[in-house]
Every structure is written in C-alpha cells, then in structure tokens.
Amino acid sequence: MTGAGVPLERSSGTPASFRDLWAEIAPIGRDPASGGYLRYAFTEPELALRDWFRAQAARRDMTVTDDGNGNLFAWSGDPWPPDTVLTGSHFDSVPHGGGYDGPLGIVSAFLAVDRLPRDAAAKVGVVAFAEEEGGRFGVPCLGSRLFTGVIAPDRAAELRDAAGVGFAEALGARPAGARPDLLGRVAAVVELHIEQGRNLDVPVGVASAIWPHGRWRFDFTGDADHAGTTRMADRRDPMLTFAYTVLATNKEARLSGAHATMARVTVHPNATNAIPSLVRGWLDARAADAATLDALVEAVTKRAVDRAGRDGTGVRVEPESVSPEVAFDARLAERLAGALGGVPILPTGAGHDAGVLSGHVPTAMLFVRNPTGVSHSPAEHATDADCAAGVDALAFVLGTLT
C-alpha cells in the first residue's frame, strides 16, 4: 500500500503521487474570494483541465480519443479494446463547488492505471465525462447521457447556458449522440467519487444504489408593479408563493424522510422597488424509492398551487430531469467490497455518470470518505491518506476486472 506523497514508478518511468497530481490541478478555476471552483463545461478552466488530461496521457504514452459528445478517453493500448474497463469521472463543478467532486475520480484513474501491469492497463480507458453537474446547460450527466443515447443529440444541441450559448456551439459541433459501437466494447465501468453525505466512516466504500431524484422548475407568475405605491391588497406578488413553496419543500421532505431543496431562484425583473412578474424556482428532490419521491413532489406541488390561489398568482411545474433509482450491479458490488476486505456497501442521494452507464453495462462506484459530508461547497474535503487509499482500492479493483 502506498501512502500520500510517495512517488510511484510505472513502466514508462513516470513518477506520480496523489499529492503531486492534485497540486497540478488545485489552482485551476478556483475563485480566490470563495475558495470554491468555477469549472463549468467548456469554459476556460474546464478546457485547461482537459489540456491537463491530454498532458497526463502524453506523459504515459497514452492515446486520447473523444466520442463526439465532449467526453475524453485515454488509452494505454489501442482505443476501445474488447472488454474495455472504463474508469474516470468529470471535471466540471457546480458554482463555487468543491475540488474533489469529479476530478478525484480522474486523478485516481491515472494513478491506478500507473499501478497496473501493461496487459491490464491496455484494457482500461480513462474517461472524463462532460457536464456532469448540469451547471452550465441544465441537464446533469449530459456527456454520459449522450454517449449512452439516454438523451437525443438534437435535444442536447438546443440546450443553452445563461448567456444563450448553445451546447453545440460550446462543443464546436453537433453532438454525435449514442455510440453503441463503443459502448458495445465496454465490459465494466468503475467510477471513484468522494462520498457526499457523512455516511462512510472508513476510507473507502462501494455504492449500492443512487436514490431516484430529479429537478422540477416552478414558474410562479404575478403582476409586475411598483413596490412602493401598490396597495398590499392589490398585489399579485409571485415572490410570496415562491417563499411559501420553499418552506413547504423543506417541511414535506422532513415528513417523508427524503431530501428536497429549493436552492436556485431567478426573479424578473429582480429590482428592489418592483413587484416581480415572474419568480422561477427549482426543486431538487430525492428519496430512497420512487413512490416516496412521487408523493413528495406531488405534495410540494399541491401546496404551491393552493398558495397561488390565495396569492392571486399562477404556478406551472415542469420536470427538467428525472432519474429513476439506479441499483448498481449487486454481484459486482459484493465482489468488489469483498475483494477490498469487506468495506461498506452504501447508497447515495447524488446522481453520477456511473448511474447513467449502469443502465447499459455492469457498473460500480467506489466512494472515498468525506469526514464532514460537505460537498458542492468550497469546504468539501477528503484527506490525502484517504485519497491515496482510494487509488489503492481502484487499482486493485481494476486489476480484478482486467
């Protein structure tokens, strides 16, 4: 077992430790004010991370390919060999997110490949998926959804960021969409990721499932008017309906033992002295099973509609992306957990590219301990020792799969 900071040697003579590689990418896209990361897909910091990916591949004499959907792959041997084992994660972040969510899986993938014998390494593709967070174009796991055909390339091409730039424009081409020719060569996928809920008290665990989850857009509409002069009784203020729905979301989530949040809002016109005409809020909801999730979203919607009736406002609810429960391959999870010495097998509330892939090929996830559970935050953290243990575990798992 190799600890953090101990340089590793591989056949090509490239020394690399977790700490070394981590230090290379740590400054990229970091906001000096918040300490969080602004690594949106195909923006300058994320492009710099893609350059770093290519440089890492070049250091190892690996070939880099892409799939026409913005996903990058690095290969020690010929690209897409029979029974390919894919491992990696994503570079993009939520606004002011942490540095581990995504990049840890890619850095660990390169370091794990360094440990493998040449024949085994030749079976492995290191992957960086595009737009996992949906932070720029609104649909999470966009790269893996395109690759697997879960989203149509025409629909993806039409997605726009906040500045109106289309996904196809950011990509530099219309997305290629489903690649059954490549996916058909994949025998297994392993994504290593930082754990995100304070549910792991040993360095490494294996995922059992991803809770069903989704995001729903709530458009609350009212009548724009002067905040200073309009009588209270004459108002149709959609901010009131939004505010009530925020509180209802929290209450319903607690009642049902689920997770639900309204953390994002846009207001039109968003002026101090103007009653809004439109308040748009996004519901993020997740539960252990689909029935609980459906009941939760229905309850929040009912409360929003009831309140809108009292406020004289309108409300329209639009699902933006809804992901059913993902149960990872149970036999694979048990096999890996056993091979790693009986580490815990645990579910997560967070979506991942591995969840998308699991609908098509045997897929597993390794989690690295998160001592505070904090994620999507500048305070997200894992220790160097746990990250190094994650690399050890990933290398071991890849060794058993190749």
Next chain:
Amino acid sequence: MTGAGVPLERSSGTPASFRDLWAEIAPIGRDPASGGYLRYAFTEPELALRDWFRAQAARRDMTVTDDGNGNLFAWSGDPWPPDTVLTGSHFDSVPHGGGYDGPLGIVSAFLAVDRLPRDAAAKVGVVAFAEEEGGRFGVPCLGSRLFTGVIAPDRAAELRDAAGVGFAEALGARPAGARPDLLGRVAAVVELHIEQGRNLDVPVGVASAIWPHGRWRFDFTGDADHAGTTRMADRRDPMLTFAYTVLATNKEARLSGAHATMARVTVHPNATNAIPSLVRGWLDARAADAATLDALVEAVTKRAVDRAGRDGTGVRVEPESVSPEVAFDARLAERLAGALGGVPILPTGAGHDAGVLSGHVPTAMLFVRNPTGVSHSPAEHATDADCAAGVDALAFVLGTLT
C-alpha cells in the same frame, strides 16, 4: 387647452405635440420580449435619450449644461439665471419598467417651455437627473443627491454596478458633488410624474408628501452543501430564513397599513443541487410616518433573527438608503392646486428627485393620472389626453412661477 396630437407652435417655429415627442423616444431601450424598458443610467439606451435631450434643446436654440454629476440642464436664455425654475425628471428605468416613469416629466417640460413667453422661458431650466431609480448603482436619486450634497461624491464614486463598473467610470469623471453655486440660484422646482398608486381619478393632481421609505439589505448566511446528499437535520439553509422573511414582510406590512416588499434576491451559488451559503434579499418599506416605518422594519428584522435562530443560519441587516418623510411646500402645493382649478393634493409612496430637492428649495410635483395604478412594469400607462392635460398644467404652473 391643447389636446394630444395637435401640433404646437412656439417662437422658434418648432412644432411639437405630446404624441410626436413621445413617439420619438418610445422605441429607445424597449425590450421586445417583455415590452418593458431597460434604460439604466449611462448605458446605451439612456445615453441615446441624453442625445435626444440635446437634440430637443438644439431644435429650440437652447443651451445644454451639466453639473459634473451626470445631470443635464437645457436653457432658453443664459444658464442658471437668478430665480431659476427647474422642471424635469429622469430618463432611467427600473429593469423592464414602464416608459412613463421619468421621461414623461422631461418630455412635458420641453413642451411646457414651448408654451411660455420668451421672458418666462428664459427663467426655466429643463433638467434630466441621473440614476433616479438606483437601478444600476443601487442608490436612488443619485444625481439629485449629488447635486444637493446629500451624498458625498467620494461615496458615490465608489458605487459599482452588477458588472463591477464604478459610477465614476460610467460618468467619465469623479462626480463634482454639491453645487451650492447653482442651487443658490434656484427659486423653485416642479417635477411632473405619472401617478403610481391608482390614487388620482382626474387627469392631474398635486403632491402633498412622499412617505418615509428606504431599502434594507438582509444577508442570510448558512453552510454551502450538497442538496441531494445532506440530511435535512444537518442543514443550515439560508434560503429557508429568506423565505420566512419574505412572508413576514408581507404580513407585517398588512398589519401596519404600510407597504413592504422583498422583490429582489441574489443567491450564492444559486445552483439547483447546492444548498446556498448566502441569500441576499432587499427589503423595500414605506409608511405614512416615520414611527410606523421604524416599527415595521424592526418587526421584520426581529422575525428574521428569530427564524435564523431556528434555522441555524445568520442574518445581518444593512440600511442601504433611508429617506425621511418629504412634505412638499404646503403653500406652494395649495397655490398650484388652486390655480389649476382645485385639483386633488395627494401623497405618494414613491421617492422622487423632487423629494431630494425639497430639502433645499421650494418644490412641487404634478401627478398625471394612472388609470390602473400599475408602475415599474411594462403595463404602466397614461392616456395621451391625460398627458396633454399634464403639459397644459405644467405650462400654467411654470407661468405662475416665472
């Protein structure tokens, strides 16, 4: 009396009707999607309106001066004659605001000057004040506050817009600040403005007072975290405290017979799947007297702080601009209302440059009927006939003051 659409002749031979002049500026800064106006101070549409102001002056052989604070003045005779009567308003709008709030007073000022005999016209300065709405730099009536010395030029110079551009940069110079040399020459100020609260059922009225009012910034702070994975009980979500405060604001305003609104919010990081670290909301509050206003803001603050205690969040309240009650010169108001045939004298909840000026020189306001009361909205409207009646009234009032 001259109705809408009837061309007027003045000494220089320039024909101008309300409808003609209104049609010239109607397209400037209008958002085709909302139908509202985006005329922020010193942005392209507002600069175009300033060019229009200069062109109107040139058509009438008027001289244009500025005061080093971004306020423009047009003069038929020598600038700043003894016993100057200033009349005008502002060009800037709230985001997606109406076209009447501000520009109506400037268009009416030019048309009223057209009606005056040469000697009387030579006493009148037509004024366009800068940044009345505070829509770009956050401080309403910024131009008139600088001119009168109510705000220090150093403080104004440091104000920044959402993109980080400073007021001094937008102005092209450090603001000159108080101009007692010019203000000392002013005998009276008359601002014509669209009424904003459905309180006027005849074409024209005269203002009695502006309610004391202000804007307070509420910073709600919590712990950024993953919305999908963080247990409900572990959260410190400032969106909840904000939402509760929105509802408390509405309730307290109703209880106290005042007006209070939280219509503007910014969220950090404002991502669907990230519990915010900061939610910033702005309270706009107005009441008929200072005691009611103070009690209202105190009640809202107390509720916000109580709720923050339950949510495990923080709250900090910062007054951004607080304006005491403005009682316009009562004798002047009665004189003008009488001269206009006994029109109503009424208060308003909206701030105006005339309110700032009234602390220094005898000041009056004329209101033009607003049939729906809607303002700060694309739906803001006054009829051409009422606007023409406003011009008649303003010309008459200027005639009595010069």
